[in-house]
Amino acid sequence: MNIKSQNFDIIVAGAGMGGLSAATILAKKGYSVLLLEASHLAGGCSSSYYRKGYIFESGATTLIGFDEHQPLNELEKLVDLQIPKEPITPPMKVHLNGKQITRWKDKNRWVREVIRHFGEEKEQEQFWELIFQISDVVWKAALQNKTFPPKKLSEWFHLFRNDLSDVWILPYAFNSVKQTASEIGISNPEFYRFLDEQLMITAQAYSEETPFLFGAPALSYTNSTNYYVPGGLIEMVKVLLSRFEDLGGVFLNREAVQSIEKRNGSYHVYAGKDNTYRANVVISNLPVWNMADLTQGKIANYFSGESKKYDKAWGAFTMGIVTDDIYPEVMPIHHQIHISPEEKVMGMDSDSLFVSFSKRGDRARAKNGNRVLSVSTHSSPEPWFDPTLDYNKAKHAVEEQIKEILKDKLPRFSQAGIKLLFSSTPVSWSKWVYRKKGRVGGIPQNMSRSLLDWTPAETPFEGLFLCGDTVFPGQGIPGVTLSGINVSYRVDKYLKNLRQN
Numbered sequence: 001m002n003i004k005s006q007n008f009d010i011i012v013a014g015a016g017m018g019g020l021s022a023a024t025i026l027a028k029k030g031y032s033v034l035l036l037e038a039s040h041l042a043g044g045c046s047s048s049y050y051r052k053g054y055i056f057e058s059g060a061t062t063l064i065g066f067d068e069h070q071p072l073n074e075l076e077k078l079v080d081l082q083i084p085k086e087p088i089t090p091p092m093k094v095h096l097n098g099k100q101i102t103r104w105k106d107k108n109r110w111v112r113e114v115i116r117h118f119g120e121e122k123e124q125e126q127f128w129e130l131i132f133q134i135s136d137v138v139w140k141a142a143l144q145n146k147t148f149p150p151k152k153l154s155e156w157f158h159l160f161r162n163d164l165s166d167v168w169i170l171p172y173a174f175n176s177v178k179q180t181a182s183e184i185g186i187s188n189p190e191f192y193r194f195l196d197e198q199l200m201i202t203a204q205a206y207s208e209e210t211p212f213l214f215g216a217p218a219l220s221y222t223n224s225t226n227y228y229v230p231g232g233l234i235e236m237v238k239v240l241l242s243r244f245e246d247l248g249g250v251f252l253n254r255e256a257v258q259s260i261e262k263r264n265g266s267y268h269v270y271a272g273k274d275n276t277y278r279a280n281v282v283i284s285n286l287p288v289w290n291m292a293d294l295t296q297g298k299i300a301n302y303f304s305g306e307s308k309k310y311d312k313a314w315g316a317f318t319m320g321i322v323t324d325d326i327y328p329e330v331m332p333i334h335h336q337i338h339i340s341p342e343e344k345v346m347g348m349d350s351d352s353l354f355v356s357f358s359k360r361g362d363r364a365r366a367k368n369g370n371r372v373l374s375v376s377t378h379s380s381p382e383p384w385f386d387p388t389l390d391y392n393k394a395k396h397a398v399e400e401q402i403k404e405i406l407k408d409k410l411p412r413f414s415q416a417g418i419k420l421l422f423s424s425t426p427v428s429w430s431k432w433v434y435r436k437k438g439r440v441g442g443i444p445q446n447m448s449r450s451l452l453d454w455t456p457a458e459t460p461f462e463g464l465f466l467c468g469d470t471v472f473p474g475q476g477i478p479g480v481t482l483s484g485i486n487v488s489y490r491v492d493k494y495l496k497n498l499r500q501n
Ligand SMILES: Cc1cc2nc3c(=O)[nH]c(=O)nc-3n(C[C@H](O)[C@H](O)[C@H](O)COP(=O)(O)OP(=O)(O)OC[C@H]3O[C@@H](n4cnc5c(N)ncnc54)[C@H](O)[C@@H]3O)c2cc1C
Pocket: 013, 014, 015, 016, 017, 018, 019, 036, 037, 038, 039, 041, 042, 043, 044, 045, 046, 058, 059, 060, 061, 062, 063, 064, 255, 256, 257, 258, 285, 286, 290, 316, 318, 376, 432, 433, 434, 435, 440, 441, 442, 467, 468, 469, 470, 474, 475, 476, 477, 478, 480
């Protein structure tokens, strides 16, 4: 694509949901925005890929964030857009030790379900009541405090100008989910197993490590309206991208950022094959781990320091499988399947598999009579990059083991003929979305990481901003969308000030 000018107000590096949200909001505000994406498709970890007539989800499969006070609802309003989506119910089923636990959206129905499976009626009621209350406040406060974590004195004042009646939730930043549940009196070990695996898919950490403040919205994920995007998440991305372009934004795919340098007051971004673009502002949607390699001097040192602070993150083993559609008439789209330590092989590092189906009748994704299944599990990246590993053998072993578990635990999978199967390790992920070491899903929520200790959206370098799932509060699609909203607010303020001076 020929572009008229190499000069922009803002360059956004990376078209994941974080960068795409920020770019579109800023284009709507009238700025000239260039969005550079290394891959041929936008969307990063929340996208889809096409193979042999089927559409597979790349990573994310579940979608929330459109309820009141939630980020995708806010994004739709900010850029005048409707993302195509259908509500699904029930949002999820959890298969644990022979139990089939339905995660109902309705809060009362869910609490009755949890008591039916785990007992401890009074304690469970109290626990979930607290979760729902805190979750509501967190979503509301997150949208109000666009400069959290505060960087400047004025931002601290802004924090406390907001509703002081919400301050009661702050101590829960220092109590883990496990500690809170046990203080309430919950003692059933099986319930803690349930909590751990639910938290792993939303907070990337176990109940012992996750601060209750983050755990509450994570655990009430299924009590928000959950959506399915017909045709795959790529359709959400396409609609947002086309809105960005309608607003005058310029999108270049297969145009990887190679280097970001500040010269004479503006940023020079070197990308693709010897192209240079210039802007007053750069927003990076890349993980902080990637940034030291793309910058120099003090900026590179800053990112090396930030990366060292959070040098543990998960990778994923993912599979796309096409089978005959012989599944029960009434069956949720999303399933979490618990596995025992004996069922695990190298490369399977959490105690569950997550399985999502294409919706029956979604002809764009699968031919009549077929379904596409997306399977994922946490996998530590490091062993996959070990040069002494017999990579193909290890990958095949995980594939075979996952198939065995599905045959055993996913209703009717054993009778469904497998037509196609693709799998990806952290090595594949590192080539796919260019994330260093194949680390995906963001930084695990951790008790040792203070709320104020997150990498902020505004770096110490004027005009260089960040968004995405390694920056506050990025976790999952709603989190990175919120980080995109927040960074657009900071950038707008920054550019207005720059123009005034
Ligand atoms: C297996 C898996 C399952 C998940 N399940 C869910 C789920 O069910 N629900 C949910 O909400 N979330 C889920 N998540 C998390 C969610 O997908 C991510 O947190 C989110 O999509 C990350 O968005 P991002 O914008 O921060 O980054 P990314 O999606 O990683 O986007 C970054 C973009 O930058 C591009 N890029 C990288 N380097 C360069 C460069 N040098 N130049 C230009 N472009 C570059 C990449 O190609 C990519 O498109 C899942 C993640 C994974 C991996």
